[in-house]
Amino acid sequence: MKSIAPDIPVFKLYGESLAWPTPDLLHCESIPQRSSLHHWEIKPHRHADLFQLLYVQEGEALAAVENQRLRLAEAAIQVVPPLCVHGFQFSEDIQGYVLTLAAPLVAHLEELLGHNLGLQGGFACYPVGADRAYLDLLFERLFREYRGHEPARELQLQALVNLLMVWLGRHERRRATPLGASERNRQHLTRFMRLVEQHYREHLSVDAFAHRVGLSGVHLNSLCRQLVGQSALQVIHQRLLLEAKRNLIYTAMTVNELSDALGFSDPAYFSRFFRRLAGQSPKAFRQSAAAGGAPTPHRDDEG
Template identity: 30%
Template sequence: MHHVDFIDYPVSDDTIFFVAPGQVHAFDGANDYEGVIIHFNASFMADEESSESIFMKYDVFNAYDSLPYCKITSEEADRLMLLVNEMNREYSLTGAFAHRDYMQNLLRLYLIRIHRSGERKEMQKLYVSCIANRTFVRFRQLLEQNFHRVHTVQDYADLLNISVRTLTKYVSQSAHRSPLKIINERIVLEAKRQILHSTLSIKEVAFQLGFEDPSYFVKFFKRMTGKMPKEFKNEAKDR
């Protein structure tokens, strides 16, 4: 099992997990795993201009409304390993001409192949050619950048220069959920992380997430999780 953000997911052959910055994750200790970890920071994929780049960052990794893994065929796994082996070879050639560009392009090829062929269960496949899907992924991008302070659908619609009605329509077509539900779930996910894995008080967590009134944050957390923040923390520690 792979524990990602408070949920356990089964690990099986030909599975690729996507772990975004800030996610809390760990494999169980009951089994020996054989696989590959590709570790890179956000600035390594910093091209935010093209729709394809935004898709790779905010559809593959920062898709908190979907499962954090996909399945590939064994044949595709063999093809991806060719790219991994080339990454390993290039990694040691730090002084070579265009070393960083070469590594970035290998990584982009790897992610493009996953986006083309990976099967992400319980998630509708998104297409860069579809305006609703492009807008939804852009919404995800803005949410990830602003959820600490921006909490309303109107604000995100304004950032996208579209109406609330259009944003709601596009998000519903792409994710079968409302934008407000996705916003609230992202906020409460971060709240859980901070409550369990930081030294911040509940009041400090509330302020960090843009709640001027800590009591409103507590009510929000209770409405979303069914538990008070302290109750959630104590139950998690007892497991």
């Protein structure tokens, strides 16, 4: 695999824009599903606020993770924390799954587990050994549930992810922190992401967030652009947009109620905010989501 270039792209999912593509807090796909579109090679890149698990079942994967090169020729789970530069080259007979967890779910899991998923275990690789059948079943059900629209789907997905995190936690060993961005910058960004998760409904200014992180607003913006590929304000707005989309799909809240719940003082301003970032009105988004089979509740809406 080629060496990692100095300008590493930042993706949500490989090859896609910086907008999280789904109102779900996770994304699950087969390894061939995406890698086959790129001639079985995922070039070096990183994710700003996503935690990924790559489960190789069959075939071979050559992994470039920060300054290390790994060869996965047996069933194993490769952990890729946020900000970790990584790339893969797969054999054409590769079989397995990629599970991607978004920032809100990562924050929830970190609270349950009592440690930071991005820094504690690093980019560990765990051979599955005797647990192969258990993990095959776990990933298969997670993949099937993710693609379906059964009742209580989100609850079932959460339960399956929890089981997977317990398995990882029990197999975790202390490892060296990855050598991507400097440790201090990684910690600053992690702190900022956590504060956004806690306070995005309060519409704090970038300077207010920066003060709590211990940086100037200019420094925080520079850090976000360097490691995330977005300004600090864009990070905050994308979190608000994700929550708005989730509520439009999974709740019966009216636009007025949603505007208030997300801390907007004026529903008209919320609708303009949503249209600017999503490219359509909240009502149109809800209708298109319902037409696409998403579990949208029945209730009159306005706006």
